[in-house]
Amino acid sequence: MRPTLTHVALHVPDLAACVTFYQQFCGMQLIHQRAGKGSKIVWMAEPGKEHSFILVIMPGGQDRQLSADDYSHFGFALQSRAEVEAIAEQARLAGCLIWEPRDEPYPVGYYCGVRDPAGNYVEFSYGQPLGPGSEHMPLP
Template identity: 35%
Template sequence: MSTLTEARWTHVAIPVRDIDRSIEFYTSVTPLVLVQQNADESGRSAWLSNPGQVQTPFVLVLGEFVPEVGARFGIVDGKPDPTFSPWAHIGIELPNRSDVDDVAAKARELGRLQWEPTQMAEHIGYICAVLDPDGNVLEFSHNQKVFATIQQLWG
């Protein structure tokens, strides 16, 4: 196991109402897998990440809080407001244009498609957006080139 030697961006955390429903959603609609679950007196959490992401781990943390703890974070009645909305989003880049269409079709069936697949400007690519169970926006893109650009610049 390596030791952290410099400051690193490691995760984004969002509150959820029903962690089991959210885990099911994220692991069936996105490429993320469940890495770890935790439970204590404050509630339950789950860590999701890309499979085998070891060199530069980045995690989406889902947190379901007991009401007293949630209230400390401004979550009233266990109903968190969307963290990523209406344009703010979690971005997931897909290798094929048809993958965006496939995600959109699945989201449409679930009643969760927010933005129909659309070809945007070259630096944005082909995108669609999906709402998670708590109303957070996930953008799925093809040819946005975030991954490739970072590898080119720093690889």
């Protein structure tokens, strides 16, 4: 048997704020919700990936206080450097940009970092050998 990664589950202090963040910044959709953990449990996924990988969000977590040099994060690939810039500007206006856009040597690429309402860091990148367009890139 070979295990398959299907989801990540997080407790968050403000469920509604996190749902809104992942919809607005990450383009994720709410695909399921049910009663549980004091209010409700939410499943979110990228369109078309509902059967392969989801984010489960539950109320009751503590705000994570990560330092700016803590690179624990969720990673989302984008189609271009311009899209990284656009996310960075959106985050800058919302007051949640933590890493200004920057270039790093392959395989890291061009990226920025954003803080979600629970304190988790989310990276938006272009040029990594993962995500859209990566099938034409060599693995590191």
